[in-house]
Amino acid sequence: MKKSLLVSIMFFLVLFLGMKGTGHKGRKGNHRYSDFETPETCGQCHKEIYREWKQTMMAQAYTHRWDEIEYFKLAVPHAERRPEFKESVEGCNGCHTPIAFFVGDRSPKPPSSGTRANESVSCEVCHTISGFNGEVPFNFNYIMKPGRVKYGPRQGVESPYHDTVKSDFLQSPEFCATCHNEKNSFGVWVKSTYFEWKQGPYSKEGVRCQDCHMWRGSGIVAEMSRAVKDMRHHSFPGGHVMAKIRGAIEVKVYTDQDEYEPGDEVKITVLLYNAKAGHKLPTGSVEDRQLWVEVHAVDSQGRRYIIPVDKKGFPGEKYTITSNELAYQDMGEMMGIKDFRGLPRDDLEEGHRIYRIAFLDPEGRMTVAQWNTASLGVDYRIAPRETKVETYTWEIPEEIPEGRVKIDVRVLYRLLVKSVARFLKVPEEEYRTWEINSAETYIEVY
Numbered sequence: 001m002k003k004s005l006l007v008s009i010m011f012f013l014v015l016f017l018g019m020k021g022t023g024h025k026g027r028k029g030n031h032r033y034s035d036f037e038t039p040e041t042c043g044q045c046h047k048e049i050y051r052e053w054k055q056t057m058m059a060q061a062y063t064h065r066w067d068e069i070e071y072f073k074l075a076v077p078h079a080e081r082r083p084e085f086k087e088s089v090e091g092c093n094g095c096h097t098p099i100a101f102f103v104g105d106r107s108p109k110p111p112s113s114g115t116r117a118n119e120s121v122s123c124e125v126c127h128t129i130s131g132f133n134g135e136v137p138f139n140f141n142y143i144m145k146p147g148r149v150k151y152g153p154r155q156g157v158e159s160p161y162h163d164t165v166k167s168d169f170l171q172s173p174e175f176c177a178t179c180h181n182e183k184n185s186f187g188v189w190v191k192s193t194y195f196e197w198k199q200g201p202y203s204k205e206g207v208r209c210q211d212c213h214m215w216r217g218s219g220i221v222a223e224m225s226r227a228v229k230d231m232r233h234h235s236f237p238g239g240h241v242m243a244k245i246r247g248a249i250e251v252k253v254y255t256d257q258d259e260y261e262p263g264d265e266v267k268i269t270v271l272l273y274n275a276k277a278g279h280k281l282p283t284g285s286v287e288d289r290q291l292w293v294e295v296h297a298v299d300s301q302g303r304r305y306i307i308p309v310d311k312k313g314f315p316g317e318k319y320t321i322t323s324n325e326l327a328y329q330d331m332g333e334m335m336g337i338k339d340f341r342g343l344p345r346d347d348l349e350e351g352h353r354i355y356r357i358a359f360l361d362p363e364g365r366m367t368v369a370q371w372n373t374a375s376l377g378v379d380y381r382i383a384p385r386e387t388k389v390e391t392y393t394w395e396i397p398e399e400i401p402e403g404r405v406k407i408d409v410r411v412l413y414r415l416l417v418k419s420v421a422r423f424l425k426v427p428e429e430e431y432r433t434w435e436i437n438s439a440e441t442y443i444e445v446y
């Protein structure tokens with residue numbers, strides 16, 4: 001009796017401990033690289049799809065510069081100094097280069113070594129996944145099994161090279177969610193694109209991730225096979241593609257009057273509408289992304305005046321207004337720099353509204369390291385089809401020249417905080433500022 005009680009306590013203890021953390025320890029690599037086919041092999045027949053995939057971020061998830069820099073300059077050294085992060089840092093590859101992870105290549109060589117880890121999220125990865133373990137899709141809990149079977153969207157297609165099986169799972173948002181939802185070892189959801197979609201209007205209307213990120217159009221699925229009108233194109237455009245992000249937020253501006261005198265207050269209202277994205281904006285790597293709105297007045301002689309946003313007074317609002325106070329001090333620990341003072345938080349003109357969730361390290365300072373995120377700040381992003389209303393109060397300077405004044409509103413986007421990018425020597429094209437929309441209105445000053 002006593003013994004069985006002890007056994008069941010032990011059992012629950014093991015279960016409990018096993019459920020903590022990211023839970024991939026037990027998933028040893030039972031496979032070898034040679035069990036998986038290369039994307040070039042698939043590309044011999046699936047030429048159009050291969051050419052499209054090759055350009056995507058998923059084809060470069062292990063090799064592209066910012067990924068390489070964050071992993072090798074911050075994450076790996078951090079886990080060497082702090083063993084409690086070892087599991088999280090090995091886990092990066094469960095999503096960024098799944099084959100390397102599953103064959104047990106747990107500290108793959110850098111991209112310049114040209115190993116198979118460079119294949120990143122390849123054809124074999126997605127087309128050998130049949131489902132996921134557990135209740136919720138997250139943290140690479142997909143079930144991947146290499147072999148003759150390739151899962152596809154259609155019934156009864158035949159290939160001379162492999163078997164094909166129709167899979168509903170491949171066509172579901174839950175499939176994407178196995179990598180686009182992530183919880184770190186502090187129990188913080190550091191990526192929640194799928195949950196954002198699920199809570200939003202598109203899930204109710206049956207609009208999947210695939211519908212917006214894998215367009216259907218004419219194409220040849222495989223060389224020598226017939227052309228179809230509804231091929232699933234593998235372009236996967238996201239935040240790195242201007243054509244995808246441009247116009248994702250629509251914007252309008254108006255003032256409370258048409259005419260003013262110097263010294264008067266102008267009340268300005270700006271409306272921002274998430275018209276295009278099926279999730280919040282920004283989503284995914286929210287710790288890196290910057291989406292902000294700049295409002296300026298331009299007088300009749302072309303002089304510019306900054307108009308800071310009115311505060312709303314909600315808790316944690318300071319993270320949603322651009323500031324250059326120092327942040328990211330945790331990089332000092334990761335890189336072994338003593339007394340590292342940090343870097344300017346936003347590296348932007350101060351006082352503008354910025355849409356984000358602040359990622360906070362165990363000491364409550366902002367961080368770009370999602371594995372070192374112990375808590376999140378307020379979620380002030382723009383949900384799908386949500387409209388954010390911002391107001392601005394501008395006292396017209398006494399010395400302003402008479403005439404027409406333009407109220408200039410620009411919606412701006414940057415993939416990575418500039419101060420961090422420059423400090424870590426990330427190439428400039430990975431942190432340039434994009435104007436993704438704009439609006440203007442005019443007032444008269446007498």
Ligand code: HEC
Pocket residue numbers: 037038041042043044045046123124127150151152153154155157158159160161162164166221222223225226
């Ligand atoms: C020797 C040529 C050849 C090679 C190599 C090849 N395939 Fe195919 N594959 C085909 C043909 C032909 C079809 C059927 C196309 C059709 O009829 O629409 C097909 C169908 C598929 C389908 C199912 C499409 C659907 O509509 O459901 C998937 C998925 C697929 N291939 C994935 C792969 C992957 C992944 C690789 C590499 C591991 C690969 N293929 C390598 C020729 C090839």
Ligand code: HEC
Pocket residue numbers: 057058060061062064067094095096098121125126175176177178179180209210213214236237238239240241
């Ligand atoms: C095996 C893991 C995995 C699966 C499954 C997966 N993704 Fe990804 N995806 C990634 C990773 C990792 C990246 C980040 C690439 C990088 O490093 O920039 C990414 C990036 C992207 C991007 C580009 C984001 C950007 O920054 O521009 C889009 C879009 C995307 N995925 C859409 C999808 C969709 C849609 C699905 C489902 C049909 C899907 N992904 C399934 C791992 C995955």
Ligand code: HEC
Pocket residue numbers: 039042043046049050051053054058121122123124126127152153154170171172210211214221230231232234
């Ligand atoms: C991130 C996951 C992902 C990657 C990487 C990926 N695919 Fe796909 N593929 C999908 C999904 C999802 C679908 C079905 C889309 C849908 O449901 O609309 C699909 C569909 C297909 C189809 C069927 C097209 C049709 O219209 O019949 C083929 C063939 C295919 N993929 C081959 C490939 C090849 C070859 C590669 C590599 C060059 C590749 N895929 C890379 C997720 C992926």
Ligand code: HEC
Pocket residue numbers: 173176177180193194197202207208209210211212213237238239240244245248276277278279280281282283284285289
């Ligand atoms: C209604 C269309 C729509 C749907 C549905 C949709 N997306 Fe997006 N997605 C967009 C647009 C537009 C963007 C570009 C704006 C942005 O970066 O957020 C985008 C951007 C992204 C990015 C890049 C974010 C970044 O910062 O680089 C990823 C990753 C992504 N989507 C994944 C997904 C996944 C996973 C799903 C399903 C759970 C999904 N999307 C559903 C329209 C959609």
Ligand code: HEC
Pocket residue numbers: 057064066067070071075088089091092093094095096138139140178179180181182183238239283284285288371415
């Ligand atoms: C659960 C899957 C998953 C895990 C685990 C994961 N990532 Fe990612 N990572 C993604 C996805 C998906 C994206 C793309 C998000 C987007 O753009 O919206 C991404 C994006 C990134 C980016 C931004 C890429 C860019 O081009 O802007 C970096 C850098 C990165 N990951 C590094 C890491 C590191 C380092 C780790 C481990 C500490 C890690 N990731 C763990 C899925 C994952």
